[in-house]
Amino acid sequence: MSTGDTLDKLVVFLAxxxxxxKLVKTFQxxxxxxxxxxxxxxxxxxxxxxxxxxxxxxLSRKAFRSGRFLTRFNALRRGPPPPxxxxxxxxxxxxxGEMVNFFFDHFACLSRVGVLEPWLxxxxxxxxxxxxxVGYVFFVAMDVxxxxxxxxxxxPRERRLPRDGGGGKDAEKExxxxxxxRVMQLVATAANIADLIIAIAETDPNPFCNHAVTxxxxxxxxxxxxxxxxxxx
Numbered sequence: 063m064s065t066g067d068t069l070d071k072l073v074v075f076l077a078x079x080x081x082x083x084k085l086v087k088t089f090q091x092x093x094x095x096x097x098x099x100x101x102x103x104x105x106x107x108x109x110x111x112x113x114x115x116x117x118x119x120x121l122s123r124k125a126f127r128s129g130r131f132l133t134r135f136n137a138l139r140r141g142p143p144p145p146x147x148x149x150x151x152x153x154x155x156x157x158x159g160e161m162v163n164f165f166f167d168h169f170a171c172l173s174r175v176g177v178l179e180p181w182l183x184x185x186x187x188x189x190x191x192x193x194x195x196v197g198y199v200f201f202v203a204m205d206v207x208x209x210x211x212x213x214x215x216x217x218p219r220e221r222r223l224p225r226d227g228g229g230g231k232d233a234e235k236e237x238x239x240x241x242x243x244r245v246m247q248l249v250a251t252a253a254n255i256a257d258l259i260i261a262i263a264e265t266d267p268n269p270f271c272n273h274a275v276t277x278x279x280x281x282x283x284x285x286x287x288x289x290x291x292x293x294x295x
Contacts, residue, residue, distance in 0.1 A: 071294045079130075083123060084288040090119035091281030098274035124171035131164035152200045152207075159197025163261075166190035191264035198258040205251040246291060253287035256280040 075081040093115035100109035134157040166189045173183035259280045263271040270276055 074294045075289075075292060078292060079126070080288060080292050083126060084285045084292065086119050086123050086126070087281060087285040087288070090116055090123065091278045091285065093119060094274055094281065095278035098278065121171060121174060124167050124174075127164060127167060128171075131161045131167075134158070134161035134164065152204045156197045156200035156204065159193045159195070159200065162193025163190050163197060166193065187264060191261045195258060195261035195265055198254050198261060201254045202251060202258065205247060205254060249287045249290050253284045253291075256284040256287070260284070 076085065093112045097109050097112035097116060100106075100112055137157045138154060138161065166186045169178060169186035170183050170190055172178045173180060173186060257280070259271050260277060262268075263277060
């Protein structure tokens, strides 16, 4: 791939809302790891600069996601799943959790920039993270259900492929597509688990989830998974 093609794809990627969000999310968690490293090395000035970068990136992401809860609300507005559709029920619960997350993010952002009372930031952030955690629990559950389905779909096609590699172009194309679907699904699962860890750190603080390294790695895993999924093909 030429440098020009890569640049064109980067421009297309950054023109999307999700593209900008993943870029700023990368900044946010790189700076978190930098802050932890500078503090561990007794470099207070560098640690303060990294912390300021992390705070600015976090607030920028919250502001940029304004109105995003409407996407999840619209998904819920389409109506409840038909009776017996367990997958649809999981999607409703996941979207409801995400809607709560994005909605209360507005109050947390306004409080942290001084528009609303400062004490509201903590409460709004807790409710937002709780909704996020609930949503990602159901998103992960959906991923677990979907993976065996993908494997069962791919198996018959793979068995039909000739062992010498000749012919079967349509079958090969279908198998490549299914394999790519599996890769994208695994990437999505990794991102959902990483985001779930970040949400747990806010709603139920504990030494593992709240450690700077755990949060930093989880945030970068989520951001880079988003890069991979949103990158133009």
